[in-house]
Amino acid sequence: MSYAQPGGKRQKVREVRGSDNVDYFQGIEKVEYNNMATSTDTNSYRYYNSSERVHSRSMEDWLKYSVSLTEFRYNGSDTQGRPTFCRSWDDSSNTIDNYKRCIKAFYDFCTKLGIKYWTAFDTDLVPQTDNWEENKSNWDEIVEYISELSQRSQIKLMWLAPDLHSHPKYISGAFTSNEASTFVQAATQIKKCLEVSQRLNVECFLLWPYREGYNAIFQTDVAKEIKLFSKLLKITAEYKDRLNYKCQLLIMPYYSSFGRNYGGYGNLTWQPQNTWDGDVLNRYMWDITSCLYFLKFHNLDRYYKVCTPPGHHMYMAGVYNMFGGVAITNQFDQSDIKTITLMMKCIIDQSSAPSGGINLRIVPKRDCDLRDLMTSQVKYIDALAKGLRVACNVISEQVFVKHLQQRYASYYSGIGSRLMSGDVSIEECEEFYKKNQATSEIICTKSEHYNIVFQRYLDTCDHV
Numbered sequence: 001m002s003y004a005q006p007g008g009k010r011q012k013v014r015e016v017r018g019s020d021n022v023d024y025f026q027g028i029e030k031v032e033y034n035n036m037a038t039s040t041d042t043n044s045y046r047y048y049n050s051s052e053r054v055h056s057r058s059m060e061d062w063l064k065y066s067v068s069l070t071e072f073r074y075n076g077s078d079t080q081g082r083p084t085f086c087r088s089w090d091d092s093s094n095t096i097d098n099y100k101r102c103i104k105a106f107y108d109f110c111t112k113l114g115i116k117y118w119t120a121f122d123t124d125l126v127p128q129t130d131n132w133e134e135n136k137s138n139w140d141e142i143v144e145y146i147s148e149l150s151q152r153s154q155i156k157l158m159w160l161a162p163d164l165h166s167h168p169k170y171i172s173g174a175f176t177s178n179e180a181s182t183f184v185q186a187a188t189q190i191k192k193c194l195e196v197s198q199r200l201n202v203e204c205f206l207l208w209p210y211r212e213g214y215n216a217i218f219q220t221d222v223a224k225e226i227k228l229f230s231k232l233l234k235i236t237a238e239y240k241d242r243l244n245y246k247c248q249l250l251i252m253p254y255y256s257s258f259g260r261n262y263g264g265y266g267n268l269t270w271q272p273q274n275t276w277d278g279d280v281l282n283r284y285m286w287d288i289t290s291c292l293y294f295l296k297f298h299n300l301d302r303y304y305k306v307c308t309p310p311g312h313h314m315y316m317a318g319v320y321n322m323f324g325g326v327a328i329t330n331q332f333d334q335s336d337i338k339t340i341t342l343m344m345k346c347i348i349d350q351s352s353a354p355s356g357g358i359n360l361r362i363v364p365k366r367d368c369d370l371r372d373l374m375t376s377q378v379k380y381i382d383a384l385a386k387g388l389r390v391a392c393n394v395i396s397e398q399v400f401v402k403h404l405q406q407r408y409a410s411y412y413s414g415i416g417s418r419l420m421s422g423d424v425s426i427e428e429c430e431e432f433y434k435k436n437q438a439t440s441e442i443i444c445t446k447s448e449h450y451n452i453v454f455q456r457y458l459d460t461c462d463h464v
Helices: 006-021 059-063 096-113 132-153 180-199 222-242 288-297 312-319 337-349 370-397 399-407 414-421 426-439 447-459
Strands: 065-068 117-121 156-161 204-207 248-251 304-308 323-329 358-361
Touching: 059 337, 059 370, 065 096, 065 370, 096 132, 096 370, 132 156, 132 180, 156 180, 180 204, 180 222, 204 222, 222 248, 222 288, 248 323, 288 304, 288 312, 304 312, 312 323, 312 337, 337 370, 337 447, 358 370, 370 399, 370 447, 399 447, 414 426
Parallel strands: 065 117, 065 358, 117 156, 156 204, 204 248, 248 304, 304 323, 323 358
Antiparallel strands: none
């Protein structure tokens, strides 16, 4: 390999650093909290006040927002159309200088939003080459550059993830490929990504096993592939421990799809297993249940937590103490205040934000200018803050706490208490039933009453 001359490299760094003083969002003010903002003032937060304390914590701590560099670098292309964006910081070249400009612009973007965390895949940060030494040099340069930007802005990475789906060798999976050389390549990529994460003091490390599964059972050794899948997860966790790297490992099942292969604007959500429009029909980890069982069966649940979309998957991950973060994509309706409030209540009930926080993976529309690019994030940031305020109000008044206590009152004494805390045989259940069946009655849960009560909390959310 021929190495670049020292003088030439210094000149390249000077050229990029000269652009550090450029404000790529010049003319767009930083988004600030203003609860009196008019309906047309979309450059203000009406609900998100980062330093305001609600339920004993700041809103910033509860929400722990992060913005995605992957979506920020989206160029407007889809399966039916060519790129539509021409950003001043991105010349579309596969050079280290261009990647630096994109990262600098992204830091400007986060600063304007007032967000302190961001997320990325490794391929968002450095141009990928087949030359090992060149990749190492690129990583060293980018790590130094990001470290400088982070020190100046106090904005840091929430999680970094190896891109194990874009490279052509991963067409049949990275964890579960039928080629041993592909498995080795994936493991090497994960190793480097972990080392970079540690150098940047990244709080979490995400694995997204997007292509792991099979199309035809007659040409697949499923047992072997599952073993390989668990093996790579295990050696990743073991290497993290050998590095003495104190981060949270996260895993993202397929139901909240994201990455460079958008397949069309906004097509970023869970779909049933057999209707997935992609490379793999039957995926090994396609919902929260399959993910949790896989981790538990292979004794990996002590290492990993799960990143989920809002709703049922999130609640179930919380029940099993496996809730690691939330991913918000375009498919989530920011006006669905009911789901948002329940989501925030789930987080408050756990006493703190998940380690992976709330990741905003918002793909800009294909006609999006710079101001709209900001607004696309503002609407989700503010909607979630609104839900947080409502959830705090619901919890502080304890209406539903009392309702739950009343609804499950039969489990606080007698046979119910023994069922929850002691050993009760099936024979004892039968004996109790024979003695008490005459006195049993159906008790109204007052579900309609409490549905209206909850809705009225939502209706008054502008006043909280």
